[in-house]
Amino acid sequence: MRQLRSVLYVDDEPDIREIVALALGLDGTLAVRTCESGVSAIAAALERLPDLVLLDVMMPDLDGPATLARFRAEPTLASVPVVFVTAKTMPSELQRFGALGAAGVISKPFDPMRLLEQVRIIWERIHG
């Protein structure tokens, strides 16, 4: 199975970006980058293709679903798996995320100590 080596996390909340960078980076095996908006995430991903994108849903301007649509429309980024990280976890919302092409959903608030494990499980499901 292909190894997960790099993650791009997108969230307009600086606190959450910092927590995610710490939580995913502590074992030293993952290169973690963060972005504050969908627009900057697309630019960052084009500059250096991440293995996986973790995407907040509710962001000003370009929200998570709109950002995912931009990723899918960009040939270089179209196949990058995108996981939503969100407090929106009603069944209807989860169905919508799946229909949009999300590779998974991680609920907020998440347990920082379990985040890396959750990400790896989703990665294994994608590539298993």
Add this chain to the structure above:
Amino acid sequence: MADAPQDDRQRRTGILAGQLAALGGAFRTRLARDREALGGEYAALAGADVDAPASLKRIELAAHKLHGTAAMFGYAELGEAAGRLERAAREALQAGAGAQAAHAALARAHAGLATEIDVALVAPPPEPSIASRGPGSPPQTK
């Protein structure tokens, strides 16, 4: 040697807990700003010249952010209260409520969140959610 992974996990937990505690201080500062901003948006709904959908959207977004963040800093009840305000704002938006109706519909949820923020600001800082739990435990939410 058999305990090495557990030791490493404890070390990581300690580092993360320390970082979360530090971030928690900034979060409390932010709470005061959020309370003021949400209060301003909510009060504006009582006025005559307000763009109700835009105001509701801002309230929904601000409450959503608190909903997703608060429990990680040990403020589970505040996070739940923020979730209630987020839902109330979304439902008012979906119902196409005017400003006055939205003001009434959000009253309880807004007051609840404002109270939780007040409590959080005067109480001693809680421990971050991972600090008081063993590894692998689920997030603390009520």
